[in-house]
Amino acid sequence: MAGKNKKSNVINLIAIILVFVLLNILTTSGIVSRYFAGILVTCFINIVMASSLNLTVGYLGQLALGHAGFMAVGAYASALFSIAINEMGMPATIQLVLSLIVAGIITAIIGYLIGLPALRLKGDYLAIITLGFGEIIRVAINNFKFTGGAQGLTGIPKIVNSNNSYWVTIVVLVVLYTLTRSRHGRAMKSIMEDEIASEAVGIDTIKFKALGFTISAFFAGVGGGLYAQYTAFLDPSTFGFMKSVEILTIVILGGMGSLTGTVVASFILTLLPELLRDFAEYRMLLYSAVLIIMMIFRPQGILGTKEFSLTGALRIPAAIREKKRAQNDAEGGDL
């Protein structure tokens, strides 16, 4: 078992590096335009936001409607921090990593404080409280002096590009993937399946719900930090309830409980509106229609709770051959 894991880790690592090299060749040689590289960064940010929300929705089974609020906290925290340390002239990578960690920690603390009262209760309370929180954050950012108010925050160092956002996304995905397959991840999944039963087998449900929600908030903060230092300008109206719904749509489309599904859906829902630029006013109409149709006909999303695995995909031809041979053998046996 350990050997198999090691083998798949190596294969995945090679794939990650190959994609990175490809990305680098495409962006530096000018085969893809700067505009397209920008869309890729948006894709990566969406992956970070949606996969962090997926932890709450897909693994804890709790609906959170304030993810844009966490994104806003992370964005402003990292932006203000990055502006403050910009004078020190440290390398861009270190500045980015530091600001993302600061953004993550601040967002995680706020997430914990918001989540704790809601997670003690059963039912839709987390949805209600996070919804209220998202609105409060928006009003607060609009009215505080240090966030630049309704005019927005300018002068943020623009240090995020397609390369470093790619690596941040990979780190976030790897951490979330290992977390969901750890002892803690299994505990969270059991809470989603049946809260009372998991409590009965000795899982501290409140603790694990709070843990999952806090980690989710942490990575939402990281996503917000990426966004802030990519756009270099923050407008509080970006982080409305609409944004939370957009992120939720990605999670639902990809499949609640599937990180690879989230990645696929992020690409679809980021690239599709770009391709359909002429129909921009129909975008939210499309999003909402997709959500309703998905909920009625395929509530589990594109991938359901399954994960797409490279080693699994590599094994498909072999598996087909195996199946054919078995079939032939069976037919031969009948004759």
Added chain:
Amino acid sequence: MVFIQQLINGLQVGSIYAVIALGYTMVYGIIKLINFAHGEIMMMGAYFAFILALVGAPVWAIFLISMTLTALLGMAVERIAYKPLRNSPRISALITAIAMSYLLQNIALLIFGADPKVMPSIIPNKPINIGGLQVSNITIITFLVSVLFMILLTLFINKTKAGKAMRAVSEDTDAAMLMGINVDRTISITFAIGSALGALGGILYAVAYTQVLPTLGVLPGLKAFVAAVLGGIGIVPGAMLGGFILGFIETLAKAYISSRWSDAIAFSILIVVLSVKPTGILGKNTREKV
């Protein structure tokens, strides 16, 4: 004097919230779904009234026709989006409700455009002097109409057969079905009444703020939902109480603290109430059974 003036303003805002909150609470009571599309139902009601007012319909017809149309819309929404999901996980229904809210909002955006339209003054504004206080007749009419409909609703729920069926279904759907109650029809009636009340709130809101726009329902919808939770969601008198309390708090916060922070204050109250008494002011604590 200023304080009493503010209380009267609070009464107007509060009665609108209370009427809208009733729709949330009735739907939640019967199918345990937070109907996020309710704010948009309210917005559609306001637009129906806007069109009728442009055509030049009399005031009673504006109220009657737009409430009827909105009731039909509410029933259609339930039939198309919520009914297929009645046995799926709660989270699916909740997501559908959010999506429905955006669908209606974007349909309104495509039909009517994003710019606010001026609502014709279907009720001419005449300030009335009561003991030195300037009170607009719209304030008084809003309050009286809301209270009238609240009384009608209470009578309907407590005295009629359909109201009895509604209470039965909200208590135990399966048992109600076994007793021969047509559950589908009862749920339809609930949506119709809730939506009609939403339309009433929408019209009163549009008259009070003299404009209609596709995002009209978002904030009052969210606040009415806060009001419903505040009073105890699923409890009809709770929604009325919560609506008035929220109306008072909001106008007083606007007058004495800061108008820009009043929304944040309303939502903070929601979080505080949920942390202290999650079932709301009139809610009873229920024990979780396995």
